[in-house]
Amino acid sequence: QQKVxxxxxxxxxxxxxxxSLNCTFSDGTSNNFRWYRQHSAKGLEVLVSIFSDGEKEEGxxxxxxxxxxxxxxxxxxxxxxxxxAVYLCAxxxxxxxxxxxxxxxxxxxxxxx
Amino acid sequence: xxxxTQSPRSKVAVTGxxxxxxxHQTNNHDYMYWYRQDTGHGLRLIHYSYVADSTEKGDIxxxxxxxxxxxxxxxxxxxLASLSQTAVYFCASSDDGSAPLxxxxxxxxxx
Numbered sequence: 760q761q762k763v764x765x766x767x768x769x770x771x772x773x774x775x776x777x778x779s780l781n782c783t784f785s786d787g788t789s790n791n792f793r794w795y796r797q798h799s800a801k802g803l804e805v806l807v808s809i810f811s812d813g814e815k816e817e818g819x820x821x822x823x824x825x826x827x828x829x830x831x832x833x834x835x836x837x838x839x840x841x842x843x844a845v846y847l848c849a850x851x852x853x854x855x856x857x858x859x860x861x862x863x864x865x866x867x868x869x870x871x872x
Numbered sequence: 873x874x875x876x877t878q879s880p881r882s883k884v885a886v887t888g889x890x891x892x893x894x895x896h897q898t899n900n901h902d903y904m905y906w907y908r909q910d911t912g913h914g915l916r917l918i919h920y921s922y923v924a925d926s927t928e929k930g931d932i933x934x935x936x937x938x939x940x941x942x943x944x945x946x947x948x949x950x951x952l953a954s955l956s957q958t959a960v961y962f963c964a965s966s967d968d969g970s971a972p973l974x975x976x977x978x979x980x981x982x983x
Contacts, residue, residue: 802975803964805972858966858969858970860917860972861917863914
């Protein structure tokens with residue numbers, strides 16, 4: 760079964776400094792990677808989806824995928840206090856016909872003014 | 873606007889009681905999911921459905937049933953609620969290849 764692990768568990772950055780979050784997965788045939796943001800007591804908001812090795816940018820959020828290293832990262836440019844939330848990495852396995860996602864346990868990001 | 877609506881938003885249930893969590897989507901999506909989130913953990917898949925009147929087991933289906941009476945509605949049923957089922961439950965919907973859209977969650981406390 761797919762294992763998805765995120766690091767660090769928590770991260771504090773200053774407003775305006777780059778924030779980098781990491782995610783590793785166990786199934787090298789995975790082909791669908793998404794980063795979600797979860798504000799306290801709220802649902803999940805998709806930030807960026809990436810399907811091939813390389814980078815994908817969505818506004819201030821950039822995902823970087825390296826399937827050979829079983830690694831996907833999220834970089835947040837110029838983070839703001841409103842970006843303080845839990846960030847979840849989600850991976851779909853190849854052959855999953857129904858878009859089923861496997862989640863990491865999340866990174867809690869705190870952005871200090 | 874695309875939406876996934878869950879009800880109730882929170883519920884307190886007694887051990888051994890029956891609980892039904894409801895989910896409604898207006899996205900015209902074929903796929904719907906129920907996930908569970910425990911404190912400090914990611915989401916784990918309980919049941920999912922790709923068409924009305926059909927449901928599939930996810931990774932942790934024990935103690936849960938699901939029902940998909942229409943494309944728009946997907947329910948999660950706990951026939952005999954237990955303490956270990958205290959968690960936040962999320963419903964989601966998607967189409968093939970699209971990022972699943974999530975509801976705001978239902979916080980269930982079983983006492």
